[in-house]
Amino acid sequence: MDPSTAERSPLPQAIGVDLGGSAIKLGRFDAAGTLLAEAVCPTPQPAVPGAVTTAIAEAVAAIDPDSRADRVGIGHPGPSDRTCRRARIAINLPGWRDVPLADWLEPLLQRQVTLANDANCAVIGELWQGAARGxxxxxxxxxxxxxxxxxxxxxxxxxxxxxxxxxxxxxxxxxxxxxxxxxxxxxxxxxxxxxxxxxxxxxxxxxxxxxxxxxxxxxxxxxxxxxxxxxxxxxxxxxxxxxxxxxxxxxxxxxxxxxxxxxxxxxxxxxxxxxxxxxxxxxxALGNGAGRLGAARLAFERLAPLRLG
Missing domain, CATH: 3.30.420.40 (ATPase, nucleotide binding domain)
Known part of the structure; x- marks a missing residue:
């Protein structure tokens, strides 16, 4: 699809975020899975929760300055709680234990946020558009x-x-x-x-x-x-x-x-x-793009459109 046409997509949009130890990968997708915009930014070092939260908020604002996406899915290392709002632990990131990442991000982003393990996001991406289809x-x-x-x-x-x-x-x-x-x-x-x-x-x-x-x-x-x-x-x-x-x-x-x-x-x-x-x-099949795609898919599945005001 031509990028200018994609930007005019009438479908709902979501942002998928793949948080890694060295990089944060983002993609803005419509509900058909079309990639509308993408970005990569370095993960703060040390990757403590507060610094990562700020980095994600800034990256989301940069990839979607007009707030066309009303929901955000975030894949992070380690498990989420059953409400998909807290990062329970990330053994390879410092200070990540029961981090209420969704609660921190929603007021900054003015969008709904859902969390998932990064590998869970990857398999959902592969199920949607990759090697796991069918x-x-x-x-x-x-x-x-x-x-x-x-x-x-x-x-x-x-x-x-x-x-x-x-x-x-x-x-x-x-x-x-x-x-x-x-x-x-x-x-x-x-x-x-x-x-x-x-x-x-x-x-x-x-x-x-x-x-x-x-x-x-x-x-x-x-x-x-x-x-x-x-x-x-x-x-x-x-x-x-x-x-x-x-x-x-x-x-x-x-x-x-x-x-x-x-x-x-x-x-x-x-x-x-x-x-x-x-x-x-x-x-x-999707390489490094599977995680952010799957995170966006989970945001579409779990979150209703956000109504502000």
Missing amino acids: SADVLLLTLGTGVGGAVLLGGRLFTGHGGAAAEPGLIGIQPEGPPCNSGNRGSLESYCSIGGLGRLSGLDPRELCRRADGGDAEALAVWQAYGRLLGIGLSSLLYVLTPELVLLGGGLSGASHHFLPAVWEQVEQRVLAVSREGLRIERC
């Missing part, structure tokens, strides 16, 4: 600074009775392994995040992928070892969830063509055929 039972893993995740069961987000369910990166795969910020040891995140990959190789992930693309045997061996660890953790998750689709997102998913064979080797070795029947394991 799928009902989906597990998504985000492989990056941490290992996040989200679960769809019967086409609906699974968040558990307190809103904190579906943190697959925090499951243990090695009892005496490296400490995790969650308090666990040997978590999937400890081994399959960027930091975990760094224990296997001192190379930057992009360089490691570049060398593997060129056939470098040492680089290929590192990705095989990484895939083995990921496959071990995924095997336990498959027994619990038996999804039809596993989606891999995050920066490390760009090297999935190097590590997926090792993942499949572990899955086929460790998981009964009946628990992986029809299983597909694929990369996310």
